[in-house]
Amino acid sequence: MNNPLILVVEDENALRENITAIIAHYGFRVISAPSGEAGVKMAVESNPDIIICDIMLPGIDGFEVLAQIKQAQQSATHAFIFLTAKSTRSDTRAGMNMGADDYLTKPFTKEELLNSIKARMEKLAQIRQSQPEKDALIEASLEKITSLTKAERKVLNKIAEGFTTPQIAEKLFVSKKTVENHRVNISRKLDLSGPNSLINFALRLRAQKSTIPFPDNVPAAPSH
Amino acid sequence: MNNPLILVVEDENALRENITAIIAHYGFRVISAPSGEAGVKMAVESNPDIIICDIMLPGIDGFEVLAQIKQAQQSATHAFIFLTAKSTRSDTRAGMNMGADDYLTKPFTKEELLNSIKARMEKLAQIRQSQPEKDALIEASLEKITSLTKAERKVLNKIAEGFTTPQIAEKLFVSKKTVENHRVNISRKLDLSGPNSLINFALRLRAQKSTIPFPDNVPAAPSH
């Protein structure tokens, strides 16, 4: 698994920046959200490998974040780590029973955080275990992916998840026409043509890389 | 998931029988082992969905059990729940960092046990089912592939190679109509439906099995 993507959902600015800094320093790609609502949106869009989420959040809380992500993204090939100041037994059980994968009690050390991430990562790698026989077409196109815009990357991600145009339109809250336009633009940028070439490309790409690098993990195409 | 299998590794006879009775009472299949060594052997043989394992065991301890099972069975997608009397933070972290999925501190109630099992079960079901990219669909369909005829296998093979209907028709020296008919029949036999579902299936099948068992490696479906 190369370059895992980690999403941090934490409302306290200092703690959020601290965590993201630690994660980034150890070579993982990281994105963050200051609220549950933003976290859900980002998770659906970017499909991170690991989600680290505080339970006490303004607006919807961590439990609700987990529930909504489970709802929206049935392809739960990610790990969910809860953060909390409360460490009562019933609280811990509630989190785990909702489908969390780990439960870190604040304050936690850098090592505890990293070890937890590492353990979940290994678990995920075990689960996925897709063999990476290199594909010339994919390899050649990897550079060109950087020329895709944010919206185009979102669409490509959904294509790779196996969704059809109408489904993608619904999930991204845009019209089918817009999705179709994005598909055409993606195909053009990647030099693809012919029926099924895009779904074909997306699935092979996904077979190689656990998650597609976008849309906020990688700088979008420059405006000019 | 039908009839999940749960393995209980616990040396105290009373507790082990108590746990297995609870689990069995709620309709799950359950097997048990009184030692780590027996537990590892049983896990490798029976490939249970969930392993509930005490940490304090005579002979090899729970950590070692987990390590050995991970070693022997790296492809298995199962959940591992630790049981322990010690509930210190460092102890919990050690267990989770080794790849455990939950950590129950003794004494625990029947509800805590069942909820933990239920949560891990849902997680497993999600993983297996979703892997839109993976096993559940493929695995479930592997048997059905044997019901495909020779011509249908040839077509499925070409689909997996990324060819479109017109290309397949040309390569197999038949008309496009014939290929289309085969595609429909394949979809029907594999319980697929919707646009791209076939190419999607074929590519995932190919990603999973380096060589697809057909068209000439496996006997065709019996004529009647």
Next chain:
DNA sequence: TTAAAAATGAGTGGATCCACTCATTGTAAA
């Protein structure tokens, strides 16, 4: 030999994908 299944091909219709053009609105940089 006879009956069943497979393989081939055609017809029809609907849904989707692909590829163009065009327009509007928003955003970001010169």
Next chain:
DNA sequence: TTTACAATGAGTGGATCCACTCATTTTTAA
């Protein structure tokens, strides 16, 4: 502010996929 690009959405048309039905010929098994 002006300019360029992104994002959105619509229109059109063609190719393909999907799902039916139907028919003919060939192969296979009883």
